[in-house]
Amino acid sequence: xxxxxxxxxxxxxxxxxxxxxxxxxxxxxxxxxxxxxxxxxxxxxxxxxxxxxxxxxxxxxxxxxxxxxxxxxxxxxxxxxxxxxxxxxxxxxxxxxxxxxxxxxxxxxxxxxxxxxxxxxxxxxxxxxxxxxxxxxxxxxx
Amino acid sequence: xxxxxxxxxxxxxxxxxxxxxxxxxxxxxxxxxxxxxxxxxxxxxxxxxxxxxxxxxxxxxxxxxxxxxxxxxxxxxxxxxxxxxxxxxxxxxxxxxxxxxxxxxxxxxxxxxxxxxxxxxxxxxxxxxxxxxxxxxxxxxx
DNA sequence: AATTATAATTGGAATAGTTCTTGATATCGA
DNA sequence: TCGATATCAAGAACTATTCCAATTATAATT
Numbered sequence: 245x246x247x248x249x250x251x252x253x254x255x256x257x258x259x260x261x262x263x264x265x266x267x268x269x270x271x272x273x274x275x276x277x278x279x280x281x282x283x284x285x286x287x288x289x290x291x292x293x294x295x296x297x298x299x300x301x302x303x304x305x306x307x308x309x310x311x312x313x314x315x316x317x318x319x320x321x322x323x324x325x326x327x328x329x330x331x332x333x334x335x336x337x338x339x340x341x342x343x344x345x346x347x348x349x350x351x352x353x354x355x356x357x358x359x360x361x362x363x364x365x366x367x368x369x370x371x372x373x374x375x376x377x378x379x380x381x382x383x384x385x386x
Numbered sequence: 387x388x389x390x391x392x393x394x395x396x397x398x399x400x401x402x403x404x405x406x407x408x409x410x411x412x413x414x415x416x417x418x419x420x421x422x423x424x425x426x427x428x429x430x431x432x433x434x435x436x437x438x439x440x441x442x443x444x445x446x447x448x449x450x451x452x453x454x455x456x457x458x459x460x461x462x463x464x465x466x467x468x469x470x471x472x473x474x475x476x477x478x479x480x481x482x483x484x485x486x487x488x489x490x491x492x493x494x495x496x497x498x499x500x501x502x503x504x505x506x507x508x509x510x511x512x513x514x515x516x517x518x519x520x521x522x523x524x525x526x527x528x
Numbered sequence: 529a530a531t532t533a534t535a536a537t538t539g540g541a542a543t544a545g546t547t548c549t550t551g552a553t554a555t556c557g558a
Numbered sequence: 559t560c561g562a563t564a565t566c567a568a569g570a571a572c573t574a575t576t577c578c579a580a581t582t583a584t585a586a587t588t
Contacts, residue, residue, distance in 0.1 A: 302538045353507045363505055365495045367483055372523040381514040444567045
């Protein structure tokens with residue numbers, strides 16, 4: 245266990261509490277990593293990265309932190325096929341484009357003013373809590 | 387888990403070959419199960435069901451068959467969060483609505499004439515090979 | 529400030545879905 | 559029919575994730 249002595253963050257200010265979640269040192273560093281490294285890292289990616297600052301952190305804790313952050317709506321969990329979950333701090337509703345060639349994952353925003361009901365024949369009475377849109381393909385040279 | 391698509395006649399004729407894939411007895415039965423039981427079963431669901439007709443089939447074979455069928459574009463593999471993969475023979479482009487209360491998965495069709503590019507700000511030059519749209523929510527009483 | 533209660537962290541073991549391996553069996557082509 | 563190839567079965571192995579028990583940190587209460 246590592247002390248929670250509030251070390252001053254390098255670049256990103258992280259409050260002691262977000263959305264009612266106590267931001268422990270571990271949660272801060274996990275969150276900071278996601279903010280700095282916006283390429284949709286896996287839990288293990290985050291783990292390796294966070295170890296630079298918290299050498300004693302455990303993978304289980306990274307999972308715990310990520311889950312807590314997701315639960316409190318601070319970050320989002322993204323799944324591609326059956327691969328490891330990935331995490332991103334982009335809270336705006338958006339989808340993901342997975343470039344099959346480079347493996348890079350691009351955020352894809354909705355065009356302004358479109359609603360799902362315009363596009364899909366939703367079951368009558370459906371109340372949507374969560375949307376996940378995943379595209380796979382290639383980026384053709386223009 | 388309950389079906390949301392109308393039941394299908396018990397006996398389905400399955401050709402010896404589909405899309406260049408040799409339809410062995412095992413593949414036939416796996417495919418038949420998906421056609422008859424259109425509630426997005428998992429590999430294990432299929433396994434249990436197929437055993438009625440092929441008592442000696444193994445789970446590994448069910449996985450092999452499902453993979454072969456997916457690879458040849460005969461069925462689709464559907465993933466929800468990190469749950470077991472589910473499989474469906476509905477090849478038309480469609481999404482899925484996951485009712486959080488009942489667990490039922492509903493196919494969701496696109497409205498005619500809408501294209502993704504109308505709705506999403508795709509990265510320039512993106513060529514989409516595959517789309518996965520997953521909604522989670524509840525069905526309100528009407 | 530000391531004490532108790534609660535929450536978070538750790539490390540390792542456990543789990544579950546899926547894939548891999550190996551040897552047996554079936555099918556195809558000559 | 560014979561040999562080559564594909565498929566199958568059974569179980570072991572793998573991997574991402576979760577669970578558990580013990581420890582430590584933080585918060586609440588006195």
